[in-house]
Amino acid sequence: MSKRVLTTESGAPVADNQNSASAGVGGPLLIQDQQLLEKLARFNRERIPERVVHARGSGAYGHFEVTDDVTDYTFADFLGTVGKRTEVFVRFSTVADSLGGADAVRDPRGFAVKFYTEEGNYDLVGNNTPVFFIKDPIKFPDFIHSQKRDPFTGKQEPDNVWDFWAHSPEATHQVTWLMGDRGIPASYRHMDGFGSHTYQWTNAKGEAFFVKYHFKTDQGIRCLTGEQAAQIAGKDPNSHQTDLLQAIERGVHPSWTLYVQLMPAAEAANYRFNPFDLTKVWPHADYPLKRVGKLVLNRNPDNVFAEVEQAAFSPNNFVPGIGPSPDKMLQGRLFAYADAHRYRLGVNHTLLPVNSPKAVPGGAQNYGRDGFMALNPQGRHAKNYEPNSYDGPAETGRPLSAPLPVSGYTGNHEAPQHTKDDDFIQAGALYRLMSEDAKSRLVANIAGGLSQVSRNDVIEKNLAHFHAADPEYGKRVEEAVRALRED
Numbered sequence: 001m002s003k004r005v006l007t008t009e010s011g012a013p014v015a016d017n018q019n020s021a022s023a024g025v026g027g028p029l030l031i032q033d034q035q036l037l038e039k040l041a042r043f044n045r046e047r048i049p050e051r052v053v054h055a056r057g058s059g060a061y062g063h064f065e066v067t068d069d070v071t072d073y074t075f076a077d078f079l080g081t082v083g084k085r086t087e088v089f090v091r092f093s094t095v096a097d098s099l100g101g102a103d104a105v106r107d108p109r110g111f112a113v114k115f116y117t118e119e120g121n122y123d124l125v126g127n128n129t130p131v132f133f134i135k136d137p138i139k140f141p142d143f144i145h146s147q148k149r150d151p152f153t154g155k156q157e158p159d160n161v162w163d164f165w166a167h168s169p170e171a172t173h174q175v176t177w178l179m180g181d182r183g184i185p186a187s188y189r190h191m192d193g194f195g196s197h198t199y200q201w202t203n204a205k206g207e208a209f210f211v212k213y214h215f216k217t218d219q220g221i222r223c224l225t226g227e228q229a230a231q232i233a234g235k236d237p238n239s240h241q242t243d244l245l246q247a248i249e250r251g252v253h254p255s256w257t258l259y260v261q262l263m264p265a266a267e268a269a270n271y272r273f274n275p276f277d278l279t280k281v282w283p284h285a286d287y288p289l290k291r292v293g294k295l296v297l298n299r300n301p302d303n304v305f306a307e308v309e310q311a312a313f314s315p316n317n318f319v320p321g322i323g324p325s326p327d328k329m330l331q332g333r334l335f336a337y338a339d340a341h342r343y344r345l346g347v348n349h350t351l352l353p354v355n356s357p358k359a360v361p362g363g364a365q366n367y368g369r370d371g372f373m374a375l376n377p378q379g380r381h382a383k384n385y386e387p388n389s390y391d392g393p394a395e396t397g398r399p400l401s402a403p404l405p406v407s408g409y410t411g412n413h414e415a416p417q418h419t420k421d422d423d424f425i426q427a428g429a430l431y432r433l434m435s436e437d438a439k440s441r442l443v444a445n446i447a448g449g450l451s452q453v454s455r456n457d458v459i460e461k462n463l464a465h466f467h468a469a470d471p472e473y474g475k476r477v478e479e480a481v482r483a484l485r486e487d
């Protein structure tokens with residue numbers, strides 16, 4: 001078989017890909033060497049801005065299959081029939097470190113699912129934790145700055161990490177989660193995923209339900225201790241990527257069972273916790289898990305950059321039957337992601353195969369046009385304005401989800417407090433649920449970090465949070481920190 005010809009970007013054959021063109025054998029190089037110039041210039045442009053958070057990640061394709069009838073709660077078409085399958089792309093990630101970091105670290109994990117439904121892409125952009133550190137999006141940039149590399153030292157600083165938490169008592173629940181046994185998953189396959197926020201489902205009768213998503217791993221939970229993680233991170237910084245890639249290549253397809261918690265919308269106002277507070281869970285005794293379906297990953301991307309680095313998930317990508325709740329954090333995220341994609345990937349990022357609504361008959365149909373890297377999927381006769389007299393795409397008039405009531409005055413309000421709301425109650429409950437061994441590891445992990453903080457006032461403020469969660473928890477952390485600082 002004859003070899004295929006190497007070409008330039010414009011398709012012309014390349015004569016020599018090993019020796020640059022020069023003026024004479026030993027002379028300087030010629031600016032007319034198109035292959036050299038194009039190759040170097042192209043290489044300089046290989047990187048795009050990394051994600052501002054969740055920079056390191058791994059992705060895979062698969063499907064979601066409905067196993068249980070949920071049509072009493074949502075009219076979402078892809079959830080409408082038992083046995084229905086929808087293609088998915090999932091990206092897992094770590095949060096805080098930049099692209100050069102390691103996978104086996106103490107950090108939440110991202111768990112972002114793109115469902116390619118026939119009514120548009122539905123993005124459920126969650127984490128492996130059911131709660132989060134803060135409850136108002138206005139704090140997010142400060143939070144992330146405190147956890148990522150310090151602008152002067154260029155590395156994560158315990159002073160910054162714990163100073164932010166000292167000023168954020170609402171983080172105590174998630175800090176307890178993160179410092180506990182589940183804080184370092186052994187792999188992406190061995191962890192659960194959560195939508196974390198409260199979302200809204202609407203059924204065909206127009207009734208609204210609030211919903212929380214739980215993906216339970218069918219592989220079982222496996223975690224690493226700090227020591228195990230440090231060893232693995234040193235040996236293979238890409239340990240999660242290696243595990244996921246190799247499992248799928250071997251034909252071992254990881255899966256998760258999706259459950260939801262459902263709250264009739266009318267119960268939200270009087271629930272003992274603010275149901276839209278992302279630092280709290282809904283106890284299962286109040287709202288039990290209901291099974292919905294199975295998520296299976298069975299195909300690796302062919303190109304990590306094209307399909308994983310350029311994947312763009314947006315919590316505002318809903319489909320009919322599913323919508324947002326008044327969760328303030330979620331509301332902030334409804335803006336942040338598509339904005340990040342327009343910066344990171346450009347305004348036409350939805351034309352990339354991994355992001356395009358591939359299951360929608362005819363693809364996306366609208367009047368958005370042009371911008372960098374535009375194609376013309378609408379064809380030559382499509383009008384670029386609406387309304388028009390040319391049978392262009394038109395609105396349905398059908399709301400995507402039920403309207404929710406609002407009241408009160410505009411203003412910079414704190415989240416409403418329900419009867420049992422405080423920042424510590426669920427952190428204390430989580431601590432008391434742990435076995436004695438797990439408590440000891442939790443206390444040691446917290447003390448290991450907190451004892452490195454240079455200022456006593458920052459340490460004291462953090463200790464006060466653990467005391468408030470549970471007096472025994474506070475006492476044990478305090479003793480462990482003191483012991484390490486006296487060393």
Ligand code: HEM
Nearest residue numbers: 051052054091110111112126127132137140196332336340
């Ligand atoms: C107001 C709070 C938040 C803001 C402003 C925010 C913002 C962002 C931004 C800008 C990105 C990078 C997007 C990109 O460049 O592709 C990102 C990624 C991500 N965030 Fe958030 N985030 C917030 C809270 C959360 C929460 C609470 C969760 C989980 C429940 C979460 C899960 C993720 C995940 C999984 C990714 C990576 C998505 C991917 O794999 O591409 N974020 N976030």
